[in-house]
Amino acid sequence: MKQNLIFTNDVENAISHLIADSNHNMTVCIADVNTARFALGKERLIVIPDGDTGKSLATVCRVWDALEEFGATRHSLVINLGGGMVTDLGGFAAATFKRGMRFINVPTTLLGAVDAAVGGKTGFNYNGLKNEIGAFSPASDVIISTRYFDTLPIQELKSGYAEVIKHAMLDDRDEFLRLLEHDFNAPINHDNLLEHLRHSVQVKVDIVARDPHEQGERKALNLGHTVGHALESLAMQRGKPVPHGYAVAWGLVTEAILSHIILKFPSEDVHRLGNFVRDNYRGFPFTCDDYDDLLALMHHDKKSRDGEITCTLLATIGDYRIDQTVTPDDVTAALDILRDHLGL
Amino acid sequence: MKQNLIFTNDVENAISHLIADSNHNMTVCIADVNTARFALGKERLIVIPDGDTGKSLATVCRVWDALEEFGATRHSLVINLGGGMVTDLGGFAAATFKRGMRFINVPTTLLGAVDAAVGGKTGFNYNGLKNEIGAFSPASDVIISTRYFDTLPIQELKSGYAEVIKHAMLDDRDEFLRLLEHDFNAPINHDNLLEHLRHSVQVKVDIVARDPHEQGERKALNLGHTVGHALESLAMQRGKPVPHGYAVAWGLVTEAILSHIILKFPSEDVHRLGNFVRDNYRGFPFTCDDYDDLLALMHHDKKSRDGEITCTLLATIGDYRIDQTVTPDDVTAALDILRDHLGL
Numbered sequence: 001m002k003q004n005l006i007f008t009n010d011v012e013n014a015i016s017h018l019i020a021d022s023n024h025n026m027t028v029c030i031a032d033v034n035t036a037r038f039a040l041g042k043e044r045l046i047v048i049p050d051g052d053t054g055k056s057l058a059t060v061c062r063v064w065d066a067l068e069e070f071g072a073t074r075h076s077l078v079i080n081l082g083g084g085m086v087t088d089l090g091g092f093a094a095a096t097f098k099r100g101m102r103f104i105n106v107p108t109t110l111l112g113a114v115d116a117a118v119g120g121k122t123g124f125n126y127n128g129l130k131n132e133i134g135a136f137s138p139a140s141d142v143i144i145s146t147r148y149f150d151t152l153p154i155q156e157l158k159s160g161y162a163e164v165i166k167h168a169m170l171d172d173r174d175e176f177l178r179l180l181e182h183d184f185n186a187p188i189n190h191d192n193l194l195e196h197l198r199h200s201v202q203v204k205v206d207i208v209a210r211d212p213h214e215q216g217e218r219k220a221l222n223l224g225h226t227v228g229h230a231l232e233s234l235a236m237q238r239g240k241p242v243p244h245g246y247a248v249a250w251g252l253v254t255e256a257i258l259s260h261i262i263l264k265f266p267s268e269d270v271h272r273l274g275n276f277v278r279d280n281y282r283g284f285p286f287t288c289d290d291y292d293d294l295l296a297l298m299h300h301d302k303k304s305r306d307g308e309i310t311c312t313l314l315a316t317i318g319d320y321r322i323d324q325t326v327t328p329d330d331v332t333a334a335l336d337i338l339r340d341h342l343g344l
Numbered sequence: 345m346k347q348n349l350i351f352t353n354d355v356e357n358a359i360s361h362l363i364a365d366s367n368h369n370m371t372v373c374i375a376d377v378n379t380a381r382f383a384l385g386k387e388r389l390i391v392i393p394d395g396d397t398g399k400s401l402a403t404v405c406r407v408w409d410a411l412e413e414f415g416a417t418r419h420s421l422v423i424n425l426g427g428g429m430v431t432d433l434g435g436f437a438a439a440t441f442k443r444g445m446r447f448i449n450v451p452t453t454l455l456g457a458v459d460a461a462v463g464g465k466t467g468f469n470y471n472g473l474k475n476e477i478g479a480f481s482p483a484s485d486v487i488i489s490t491r492y493f494d495t496l497p498i499q500e501l502k503s504g505y506a507e508v509i510k511h512a513m514l515d516d517r518d519e520f521l522r523l524l525e526h527d528f529n530a531p532i533n534h535d536n537l538l539e540h541l542r543h544s545v546q547v548k549v550d551i552v553a554r555d556p557h558e559q560g561e562r563k564a565l566n567l568g569h570t571v572g573h574a575l576e577s578l579a580m581q582r583g584k585p586v587p588h589g590y591a592v593a594w595g596l597v598t599e600a601i602l603s604h605i606i607l608k609f610p611s612e613d614v615h616r617l618g619n620f621v622r623d624n625y626r627g628f629p630f631t632c633d634d635y636d637d638l639l640a641l642m643h644h645d646k647k648s649r650d651g652e653i654t655c656t657l658l659a660t661i662g663d664y665r666i667d668q669t670v671t672p673d674d675v676t677a678a679l680d681i682l683r684d685h686l687g688l
Contacts, residue, residue, distance in 0.1 A: 061401075068471055096440075099467060099478040100557070123443060127412055134443040135479060213444070 003118065004141040005205065007198050009190060011106060012040060014143045015079065018104060026076040030063060030090035035082040035108050038148065043079060044070050048089065055085050055125045057133070063093035067101075078103035080139070084116030087139070088131065091122035095137035105139040108148040110160025111245060114167065114200045117142050119208040136213055144197055146190045154184060158280060159245025164196060165273070166223050166252060167203040173317040175199055176269075180276045219312055219322040224252035226311040227331070230297035231286065240285055249281040250338065257334040258326055259313040269317060274341040284342050291335060295328050347462065348485040349549065351542050353534060355450060356384060358487050359423065362448060370420040374407060374434035379426040379452050382492065387423060388414050392433065399429050399469045401477070407437035411445075422447035424483070428460030431483070432475065435466035439481035449483040452492040454504025455589060458511065458544045461486050463552040480557055488541055490534045498528060502624060503589025508540060509617070510567050510596060511547040517661040519543055520613075524620045563656055563666040568596035570655040571675070574641035575630065584629055593625040594682065601678040602670055603657040613661060618685040628686050635679060639672050 006014050019027060029043040032050040039045055046066045048059050067076075078101055080090035087105045094103035107117035123134020149157060161182070168176040179196065204221060211218040228244075228251025235242045253274050259265035286294070298309045309331065313324040350358050363371060373387040376394040383389055390410045392403050411420075422445055424434035431449045438447035451461035467478020493501060505526070512520040523540065548565060555562040572588075572595025579586045597618050603609035630638070642653045653675065657668040 057405075064470065064477060068473075068476075096467075096477050096479055098476060099465065099480055121443065123440075126408065129412075132412075132442060133408060133440050135440055135481075136443055137479075 003120070003138045003205070005118070005201060006141060006143045007145070007194055007201075008143065009145045009147045009194065011143055011145050011147060015040060015104075015106070018141055019077065022077060022102075024075055024077040024102070026070065026072055027079060028067060028070060028072055028076060029079045029081055030086060030093070031081040032083070032086050035086065035148075038081055038108060048086065050082075050085065052085065052125065052130075055089055057124060057126060059089060060093050060124055063090065064097055067093070067097050072097065072101065074098045074101055076101055079106060080104070080117075081106045081108065083107065083109040083112045087112055087117045088122050088134070089124050091137060091139060092124060092134055095122055095135050100137070102140050104141040104143065106143045106145075109152060110146075110149060110157055111163060112160075113144045113146075113197055114160060114163045114204070117144070118201055118204055120212060144194075144201060146188060146193045146197065149188055149193070155243050155246075158184060158249075159243040162224070162245035162249040162252065162281070164200045165276075166221075166248065167200040169252065169256075169273075169314060169317055170207070170220055170223060170320050171203045171318050172199070173269075176317050177272070180272055184280060217322065220320045221312075222322075223312045223314070223320065224248045224255050226298055226301055226309065227251035227254040227294075227334075229301060230294045231284075233297050234290060234293055235285060238285075242283065242285070246281050246283065249277045250284055250342075253277050253341065254331075254334045254338045255311055255313060257337050258311060258330055259315070261330055261334065262324065262326065263313050263315045263321065265314050265316065274338075278342050284339070284344060286335075286339075287344075288336070288339075291332055294335070295331060298331065347464070347482045347549070349462070349545060350485060350487045351489070351538055351545075352487065353489045353491045353538065355487055355489050355491060359384060359448075359450070362485055363421065366421060366446075368419055368421040368446070370414065370416055371423065372411060372414060372416055372420060373423045373425055374430060374437070375425040376427070376430050379430065379492075382425055382452060392430065394426075394429065396429065396469065396474075399433055401468060401470060403433060404437050404468055407434065408441055411437070411441050416441065416445065418442045418445055420445055423450060424448070424461075425450045425452060427451065427453040427456045431456055431461045432466050432478070433468050435481060435483060436468060436478055439466055439479050444481070446484050448485040448487065450487045450489075453496060454490075454493060454501055455507060456504075457488045457490075457541055458504060458507045458548070461488070462545055462548055464556060488538075488545060490532060490537045490541065493532055493534075493537070499587050499590075502528060502593075503587040506568070506589035506593040506596065506625070508544045509620075510565075510592065511544040513596065513600075513617075513658060513661055514551070514564055514567060514664050515547045515662050516543070517613075520661050521616070524616055528624060561666065564664045565656075566666075567656045567658070567664065568592045568599050570642055570645060570653065571595035571598040571638075571678075573645060574638045575628075577641050578634060578637055579629060582629075586627065586629070590625050590627065593621045594628055594686075597621050597685065598675075598678045598682045599655055599657060601681050602655060602674055603659070605674055605678065606668065606670065607657050607659045607665065609658050609660065618682075622686050628683070628688060630679075630683075631688075632680070632683075635676055638679070639675060642675065 027043040029039045030046045078094040080087045094101045105117040107113040120136045120138035123131040126132040228248040232247035256270045371387040373383045374390045380391045422438040424431045438445045449461040451457040464480045464482035467475040470476040572592040576591035600614045
């Protein structure tokens, strides 16, 4: 589970070095319809659909068939160039073709850079269930850059930024406070953002290293997601989907409130986070009439056991506690405070 | 890559202990149409087709769908009960369902016990290529017994026994000589055979532990298989398939002859092995007219590089050398001697 992380905005150079240092007989790039234009042009190219509906077994088979057709072997190299869908699905296809080829990830979205591309989770949707089939199989190298972010929709940037905030909440209050100073209306300061990414990714890497197969401590990374996933699923069911990171942002505030109720997490930090989310992640589309449905979704979360609602909570920024059981009343109270804070 | 090996003929007891010691919410047994009758009856059962044609993506999907339908989770346990097809395919399905459930292997054939069930290779056939898609993912436990062997066809037993001989040739001359005393006409001596299995499996386990992903030393286990696979493939192409282990037995003799030519492997041991194979593995269906086709197949072996024919060869029993290049003339000479020895 060793993963080489390269932080650079000179991606071509980093890839060229990786290829020159290795002994591969062929390089194949997997990209989606949006990211194919970023390919270096020297590799063979497999273009797959974008979006979650294309994250299917049929697409995996297309990748296997193309690898076959190119004559790729165990000594070939795959480059996954794209967002989380490309790195998840391309990683799975590469990890299983001839029982595994080397692959490197080049995430092109902020969310991909701080979450999907690092840590070894690969997979695809099956029978309508997200990431139902997959493997823990890390990319040998991940090249993390901000150079693809200038053309990202602002919603995409904000969505990824929620995970950056999450990582800081698990680790370091100074970084957390610096992140909340961010202004999404200003042009991207690439050097600055790359530094934040370096910090953020390291938090995930350290936690994953201690628990590669999600047996325990890795659940820390679930901060904000017990509530966030329920909000995301309900929005999807209602036909009004919200970006994953927006749901996570609302989930982070809700679970910070729960942390305050249960573990005396400082209200000062709840407020700072709540203000940032209120100002930047508008559009929370729920009322108190939705609480029963949200609680039902939390009960069915794949990480919960025995029908209890469990979250990762914080005693302070950086001091996390996994497997915290929360009652429906606690959740209801926290959602009330959240809605109040967001001015709903 | 830690694998717990249990050698016993009280399989029910061993499984009961494994289940009792664990904290699983459900046990699912995967078996084929022949081995389903060996299921304990307490588990949920998934029955898949037998034979190589059923080792397909469609069968993998059937297993995933059944796991889904049963409500299996990451905390459920899979028992693969069958030959190599069941442990390979069931292992892959379990290793990828929700990114991986625990599974244990209970091989019911000699070949499965000494080869497929141990070492972590899983997979299925794809686009007409054997084991083209798969993963290195070891069963947590393997229960090795001889109790299913009494009803095995003699061809099946002999087929597996060739791999037992191969392991001894990589390790220990005394064991090699003991194995050649075996009489396939006598009833199975279960205690005796279980001891041989213990020895044989340990050879594989030790080699795999030093090279889990087949980067180098694991190629030692390919002894007999460069020639053996070519013989097996040609027989298949001609519509006269031979059991895998028969092809391996002939391959072992041929590669022992090559070892004698190239590394001065003692001719005495070539003769002992040759006599045993002549007496027990009849039916070698090739003539010198087939040499060109056999050489072409050896050139295309997925483990060969740069169009050379490479084998694992022996200097003496136990002293193996991987990546040995052999010339077409050497192979032709060795096949001549083999046919002469087999009395063809």
